[in-house]
Amino acid sequence: MPTTAPPLADATASDSALRRFLHGLPGVDTVGLEARAAALGTRSIKTTAKAYAIDLAISMIDLTTLEGADTPGKVRALAAKAVNPDPLDRTTPRTAAVCVYPDMAATAVAALAGSGVKVASVATAFPAGRAAPAVKLADVRDAVAAGADEIDMVIDRGAFLSGRYLKVYEEIVAVKAECGQARLKVIFETGELSTYDNIRRASWLGMLAGADFIKTSTGKVATNATPANTLLMLEAVRDFREQTGVQVGVKPAGGIRTTKDAIKFLVLVNETAGEDWLDNHWFRFGASSLLNDLLMQRQKLSTGRYSGPDYVTVD
Amino acid sequence: MSDGRLSVFKTYKLYVGGKFPRSESGRVYEVTDPKGKWLANVPQSSRKDARDAVVAARKAFGDWSGATAYNRGQILYRIAEMLEGRREQFVREVADAEGLSKSKAAAVVDAAIDRWVWYAGWTDKIGQVVGGANPVAGPFFNLSTPEPTGVVAVLAPQGSSLLGLVSVLAPVIATGNTAVVVASADAPLPALSLGEVLATSDLPGGVVNILSGRTAELAAPLASHQDVNGIDLTGAAGDAELAKELEAAAAENLKRVLRPSVSRHRPEKEAKDAARPQAVDGSDWSADPGTHRLTAFLETKTVWHPTGALGASGSSY
Amino acid sequence: MASAFEYAPAPESRSVVDIAPSYGLFIDGEFTEAADGKVFKTLSPSTEEVLSEVARAGAEDVDRAVKAARKAFEKWSALPGSERAKYLFRIARIIQERSRELAVLETLDNGKPIRETRDADLPLVAAHFFYYAGWADKLDHAGYGANPRPLGVAGQIIPWNFPLLMLAWKIAPALATGNTVVLKPAETTPLSALFFADVCRQAGLPKGVVNILTGYGDAGSALVTHPDVNKVAFTGSTAVGKAIARQIAGTDKRATLELGGKGANIVFDDAPVDQAVEGIVTGIFFNQGQVCCAGSRLLVQESVHDEVLHALKRRLTTLRLGDPLDKNTDIGAINSAEQLARITALVETGEAEGAERWSAPCELPSTGYWFAPTLFTGVTQAHTVARDEIFGPVLSVLTFRTPDEAVAKANNSQYGLSAGIWTEKGSRILAVANKLRAGVVWANTFNKFDPTSPFGGYKESGYGREGGRHGLEAYLDV
The missing domain is CATH 3.40.605.10 (Aldehyde Dehydrogenase; Chain A, domain 1)
Incomplete structure (x- = not known):
C-alpha cells in the first residue's frame, strides 16, 4: 500500500502545518484554467482515434445508479448491462464498475461474480456526508463486508470550507483504514467547494490522506464534473506523482452524457497527466446515460449508419 | 385582398419572457387607425401581467448584463437585420397606426432600423466614452466603468409607434439592462410585432418584455415596483399629472427616472404636434439621439486598487 | 511523443x-x-x-x-x-x-x-x-x-x-x-x-x-x-x-x-504556475512566434526557475507540430525560407554565444519550412538572443531576484511593445505595469487582442x- 513519501510527511503533522501546506500550493487563475480546458476541447478526434477513445471510455465507466428507488432488480439489470453493454456486438468492452449504494452492494457483487467488472459502493453518508463519524465508518464497513471492490466516500465539505483541514484528512485516513483491499475514491463535491484554489487544495489533501482516486462530485448538485475542474485534478495527480512517486486516479462524475464530452475528458487526460492514466485503473467516468451514447457512436463507426435509441438497451 | 380571397388575420399577443402569452386577465381592446377603422383586438394587460414581465426581466438580467458588449452589439445588429427583412409589414403597420402615407411610413421604418444599428455600435463604446482611468493623488489604480442599473420600465411614446419605441428601448438594452415596455396605448401593433422580430434575433427571452394596454393602469404598478430599478416616463409625456405621480411613486426605491422631455421647450414643434394629437411625445424622434438615453440607466462603478512600490522603501523603481 | x-x-x-x-x-x-x-x-x-x-x-x-x-x-x-x-x-x-x-x-x-x-x-x-x-x-x-x-x-x-x-x-x-x-x-x-x-x-x-x-x-x-x-x-x-x-x-x-518587439514575460514566484506555463507557451509559440508582441524573453524569478522550466519543457513536448490544416496542429510552418534562415542563424548565434539550447522533440516534415519549439536557458542580457527580435518559436530564458531587477531587465531593450506579468499579488501587477516601458502589458494572460483595446509600442x-x-x-x- 502506498504511503506518503517523506518530503510531504510533515505537511500533515498538525492542523496548522496542513493549512500552511495547502495554502502554499500555487494559485489557480480561473480564466487561464478554463481557457486551457476549452482549448483542449477543440481537439478533433476522428476515425481510428475515435474508435480507440470510445472503447476506452466504455471501459472506464462506473455505471451508476444512486436513487432512493433502487431495487435489486434495477441493480441486476445494470450489472447485466455493464457486463454486456451492447447485445448486438459482443466485442464491446465491459465497463469498469457498477456503482451503487451500500445496501445494494451485495446484489451487485453476486450479479457481477466472475465478470471482472468491479463493484463500487458509495459510503460515508453519501451524498451529504452529514453523519456522525462512527456512522460513516459503519457505512464503509458495511460496503466492504458486502464485497465492494471500491469505496466512493464523500469528504466533509463543511469542515473543509471552515478550514478544519486536519479533520477532513483524519476522516479520510480512518475510512482508508476500513477499506482493506478496496480502493478508495474520495469525492470532493467540487460544486460546493466553489473555487479552483479549493479544488486544488482538496486534491492534495485527499492524496496525502491516501486516496486511490480523487473524484469530482456526487452527481447530486448543480455543478458536477467540468473539463476545468477535471483538468485541475489531473494536474494535481501528475504533480503528486512527480513529488512522491505515488500514482492516484481521477474520476469525474456527473454531467458527462455524450461521447463528445467523454472524448474531451480523455484528451485532457492524454495531454495533462499523460498516457499512464489512459487506463481504467487510473481514470473513470461516473456516469449512466453516457454509456448508451457511446454505444450508438460505436455502432455508427462500425456500420457507417447513425444509430438510434431503439438500438441500445434501456434499463 | 385580391381575387376575393379572404385574408387571415393575425392575433396580436404580448411578448413576455420570450413567449407570446395573452393577458392573464383575458381582456382585449380594440385598436383602430386614426380614422377609426378596426385593425385588431389586442391584449389589455393587467397589473399581474406587469408583475410577470418584471419577473421575466429580472431573470434575464444576469446573463444579459454579463454578456460581452460585443455579443450584445451583434444581437442588436441582428435585430436591425430581421427588421429590415420585415420592412414591408412594418411600413403597413406604421402607416395604419400613425395615419402616414406609405412613403412617410417607409422613412420611419428605415429610421427605426438604422436606430438599432446606431445602438448596436454603442454597446462596446459607451464604456470608453463615459468611463476611464482617474489620476488619483496616491499610489492607487482607479478606474470608473459604467454598469447597467437593472430592470427598467419603459413607457413607450404614445405617438411614434415604432421609431419612438425603438428610440427608447434600444438604448436601455444596449447597455445591459432588461426592459418591460408599455407600448403606445392607441397604436400598439408595431410594438407587438416588434416582439416577433426580437424573438427571432438571438435576443434572450426576457430581455425585452412588451405589454399592450392602458398606460396609466400598467405604469402605476411598474413605477412602484420594488424590483424595478429605473423607469422611462416618455409615454406619459401627454399627461403631466400622471408623470408626476409616477415619478413620486418611483421615489420609493429611488428608481432612476427619465422624465418626459417637457423641459425641452420647442414651441414650433409643440404647435405642430397639437394639431396631430398622436405625435405628442415631447421629442423629435428623427433627431440625432445623442447619448443621454444610454447614460440615463447606467451606474458608474469605481474600483480602487493599491499599486504601491516595487520593493522595499527606497527602491530605485 | x-x-x-x-x-x-x-x-x-x-x-x-x-x-x-x-x-x-x-x-x-x-x-x-x-x-x-x-x-x-x-x-x-x-x-x-x-x-x-x-x-x-x-x-x-x-x-x-x-x-x-x-x-x-x-x-x-x-x-x-x-x-x-x-x-x-x-x-x-x-x-x-x-x-x-x-x-x-x-x-x-x-x-x-x-x-x-x-x-x-x-x-x-x-x-x-x-x-x-x-x-x-x-x-x-x-x-x-x-x-x-x-x-x-x-x-x-x-x-x-x-x-x-x-x-x-x-x-x-x-x-x-x-x-x-x-x-x-x-x-x-x-x-x-x-x-x-x-x-x-x-x-x-x-x-x-x-x-x-x-x-x-x-x-x-x-x-x-x-x-x-x-x-x-x-x-x-x-x-x-x-x-x-x-x-x-x-x-x-x-x-x-x-x-518589432522583444517582449518580457515576467514570472514571479507566487504565480499560478500551470496558467503561467500556458501563458509562456501562448506568448512565444502562438503563430510560431512570428508575432511582434511575442513574449520572447522569459524573466523568471530564480526561486521558481527550475520548477517553471521543468513544467514548461513538459508542456512543450505535448505541442503538435505539422500540417497546418490539421485541426489538432498547434505549431505550423514558418512563413518563408528567408524567415526560416533568419531564425536558424539567430539560434546558431545563441549557441555560439554559449546559451544552452533545448528543442522540443518533434519530427519536422520533409518539405516546407519548419522550426521546432526551442528555448535557451542560461541567457543573459548580453546574449544576442536576449536582444534581437528572432520572430520565430524561440524563447530566451533569463532570471531575476527582485521586482526591481525584473523591471530593469524587462526595460533594458530598444523595443517596448509588450510585456507580461505573472503573480497572484494585485498590487505587484500594477506597480510593475506602471514601471514597464511597453505599450501593452498583460497580467496573468498573454497575447490577448480585442478591437476595443489600443495596441502599439514605446521606443523603437x-x-x-x-x-x-x-x-x-x-x-x-x-
Whole structure:
C-alpha cells in the first residue's frame, strides 16, 4: 500500500502545518484554467482515434445508479448491462464498475461474480456526508463486508470550507483504514467547494490522506464534473506523482452524457497527466446515460449508419 | 385582398419572457387607425401581467448584463437585420397606426432600423466614452466603468409607434439592462410585432418584455415596483399629472427616472404636434439621439486598487 | 511523443476555398494587371506548393491606385457616418459568413495552424470591422471635438504574420473615419487581401475606396513617397519603419508605425504556475512566434526557475507540430525560407554565444519550412538572443531576484511593445505595469487582442496606436 513519501510527511503533522501546506500550493487563475480546458476541447478526434477513445471510455465507466428507488432488480439489470453493454456486438468492452449504494452492494457483487467488472459502493453518508463519524465508518464497513471492490466516500465539505483541514484528512485516513483491499475514491463535491484554489487544495489533501482516486462530485448538485475542474485534478495527480512517486486516479462524475464530452475528458487526460492514466485503473467516468451514447457512436463507426435509441438497451 | 380571397388575420399577443402569452386577465381592446377603422383586438394587460414581465426581466438580467458588449452589439445588429427583412409589414403597420402615407411610413421604418444599428455600435463604446482611468493623488489604480442599473420600465411614446419605441428601448438594452415596455396605448401593433422580430434575433427571452394596454393602469404598478430599478416616463409625456405621480411613486426605491422631455421647450414643434394629437411625445424622434438615453440607466462603478512600490522603501523603481 | 491515444489526421477541408491560378491588382473596383505585366508566385510554406500567381505592382500602379483612392475620397468622406457604418457592418457580416473559407486560405498562404486562423484571426477580423463600423457615425463622441475630418488617402503596408487581421486593423478605422485606402499586403501572403477585395464587392463598397496592391518593398516605398498619400500606416520591421520615418520627413504625411518587439514575460514566484506555463507557451509559440508582441524573453524569478522550466519543457513536448490544416496542429510552418534562415542563424548565434539550447522533440516534415519549439536557458542580457527580435518559436530564458531587477531587465531593450506579468499579488501587477516601458502589458494572460483595446509600442517598437477609441486618432485630422 502506498504511503506518503517523506518530503510531504510533515505537511500533515498538525492542523496548522496542513493549512500552511495547502495554502502554499500555487494559485489557480480561473480564466487561464478554463481557457486551457476549452482549448483542449477543440481537439478533433476522428476515425481510428475515435474508435480507440470510445472503447476506452466504455471501459472506464462506473455505471451508476444512486436513487432512493433502487431495487435489486434495477441493480441486476445494470450489472447485466455493464457486463454486456451492447447485445448486438459482443466485442464491446465491459465497463469498469457498477456503482451503487451500500445496501445494494451485495446484489451487485453476486450479479457481477466472475465478470471482472468491479463493484463500487458509495459510503460515508453519501451524498451529504452529514453523519456522525462512527456512522460513516459503519457505512464503509458495511460496503466492504458486502464485497465492494471500491469505496466512493464523500469528504466533509463543511469542515473543509471552515478550514478544519486536519479533520477532513483524519476522516479520510480512518475510512482508508476500513477499506482493506478496496480502493478508495474520495469525492470532493467540487460544486460546493466553489473555487479552483479549493479544488486544488482538496486534491492534495485527499492524496496525502491516501486516496486511490480523487473524484469530482456526487452527481447530486448543480455543478458536477467540468473539463476545468477535471483538468485541475489531473494536474494535481501528475504533480503528486512527480513529488512522491505515488500514482492516484481521477474520476469525474456527473454531467458527462455524450461521447463528445467523454472524448474531451480523455484528451485532457492524454495531454495533462499523460498516457499512464489512459487506463481504467487510473481514470473513470461516473456516469449512466453516457454509456448508451457511446454505444450508438460505436455502432455508427462500425456500420457507417447513425444509430438510434431503439438500438441500445434501456434499463 | 385580391381575387376575393379572404385574408387571415393575425392575433396580436404580448411578448413576455420570450413567449407570446395573452393577458392573464383575458381582456382585449380594440385598436383602430386614426380614422377609426378596426385593425385588431389586442391584449389589455393587467397589473399581474406587469408583475410577470418584471419577473421575466429580472431573470434575464444576469446573463444579459454579463454578456460581452460585443455579443450584445451583434444581437442588436441582428435585430436591425430581421427588421429590415420585415420592412414591408412594418411600413403597413406604421402607416395604419400613425395615419402616414406609405412613403412617410417607409422613412420611419428605415429610421427605426438604422436606430438599432446606431445602438448596436454603442454597446462596446459607451464604456470608453463615459468611463476611464482617474489620476488619483496616491499610489492607487482607479478606474470608473459604467454598469447597467437593472430592470427598467419603459413607457413607450404614445405617438411614434415604432421609431419612438425603438428610440427608447434600444438604448436601455444596449447597455445591459432588461426592459418591460408599455407600448403606445392607441397604436400598439408595431410594438407587438416588434416582439416577433426580437424573438427571432438571438435576443434572450426576457430581455425585452412588451405589454399592450392602458398606460396609466400598467405604469402605476411598474413605477412602484420594488424590483424595478429605473423607469422611462416618455409615454406619459401627454399627461403631466400622471408623470408626476409616477415619478413620486418611483421615489420609493429611488428608481432612476427619465422624465418626459417637457423641459425641452420647442414651441414650433409643440404647435405642430397639437394639431396631430398622436405625435405628442415631447421629442423629435428623427433627431440625432445623442447619448443621454444610454447614460440615463447606467451606474458608474469605481474600483480602487493599491499599486504601491516595487520593493522595499527606497527602491530605485 | 508516441502515445496510446494517437490522434488520427483531422484535416480541415481545403475545398471550401477556391484559389484562382492568377490574380491582378485591385484598383478602382477592378482587377487589373500590373502596368509592366510583372507577376510573382505565392507559396504554401508548409508544402512549398505554388498556390497562385499574382500581379507585382510597380510605381505606375501605385499612382493609379492612389488616384483612384483620391477620386473616391470626395464622395466617401461626404457620406453620412451612418451610411459608412452600414458598409462596414456589411463587411463584418460577410467576413463572418465566409470565415471558414478565409481561415483555410490564410492557413494555406501563411502556414499557421487552422486552429489559430479559425479561432483567433478570423473572429478578430470580423470583430474589428464590427467595432469600427459602430464608430463611423459616432465620431463626435470620440473625444476629438465636433465633426472631426478624415485625412484623405491612406497608404497602408501590412506584414505576413497576420495578413487579414493586420488588413482589418488598417482598413476598418480608415474607412470608418472617411478615408480611402491603398493597401499593400506582404509578398509572401497576398491572397487574403485579394479575397477581401471580393468581400468589398459583395458588400457593394463604392469603387476606389479600397485598393489592394500586391507586390514587394519597392511598391511599398512608392506608396509611402507618393505625394498624394496623406497618411502612412505600416506594420513590419523596425528597420523599414525607420526608413519610412526618414522618407516622410519634411512632408505633411501622418504615420503610424507598428514595429518589432522583444517582449518580457515576467514570472514571479507566487504565480499560478500551470496558467503561467500556458501563458509562456501562448506568448512565444502562438503563430510560431512570428508575432511582434511575442513574449520572447522569459524573466523568471530564480526561486521558481527550475520548477517553471521543468513544467514548461513538459508542456512543450505535448505541442503538435505539422500540417497546418490539421485541426489538432498547434505549431505550423514558418512563413518563408528567408524567415526560416533568419531564425536558424539567430539560434546558431545563441549557441555560439554559449546559451544552452533545448528543442522540443518533434519530427519536422520533409518539405516546407519548419522550426521546432526551442528555448535557451542560461541567457543573459548580453546574449544576442536576449536582444534581437528572432520572430520565430524561440524563447530566451533569463532570471531575476527582485521586482526591481525584473523591471530593469524587462526595460533594458530598444523595443517596448509588450510585456507580461505573472503573480497572484494585485498590487505587484500594477506597480510593475506602471514601471514597464511597453505599450501593452498583460497580467496573468498573454497575447490577448480585442478591437476595443489600443495596441502599439514605446521606443523603437513604433508610434501610434491601433484599435480602440485611440485608434481613430491616427486617421483623423486632429
